[in-house]
Amino acid sequence: MAIKVGDKIPEGGFMTWGEGGPEPKGTDDVFAGKTVALFSLPGAFTPTCSAKHLPGYKNNADALKEKGVDSIVCTAVNDVFVLHAWENEQDTTDSITMLADGNGDFVKSLGLDFDGSGFGMGRRGQRFSLLVKDGVITHINIEEPGEFRVSAAEYLLDQL
Secondary structure, X not given: OOOOOOOEOOOOEEEEEEOOEXXXXXXXXXXXXXXXXXXXXXXXXXXXXXXXXXXXXXHOHHHHHHOOOOEEEEEEOOOHHHHHHHHXXXXXXXXXXXXXXXXXXXXXXXXXXXXXXXXXXXXXXXXXXXXXXXXXXXXXXXXXXXXXXXXXXXXXXXXX
């Protein structure tokens, strides 16, 4: 069953890129005491993700922060090396934190994973966005398969 507004983010972990390379980061590190705009996408370097989804959050980072967002995080079922390469290619190091959910455990705990095997992608995370305040979900926007509308930065910004 998928998470809903008012639910607490389940405990879990990610890998992120630190000064010395890959570093683990727990959900408390990401969400405790902060207002976080989190968005999930099917994969780094994929067409919609690279052309629209990630750039939308990069371009609206200041506006989101003006509305009270402390941090913007992106998660995908990719390894930390792929997300770090994409972060560098998209020049988002200063605006968005990349959280690798390499095994898909986080999106599965949210009930927001899907089987992309038909496209050669294996298990992935659905396209969605969340606003999380001190670990509690206040907004959730889940896309229908193949869609890109409600998980966009502009849509979340309009909700704030």
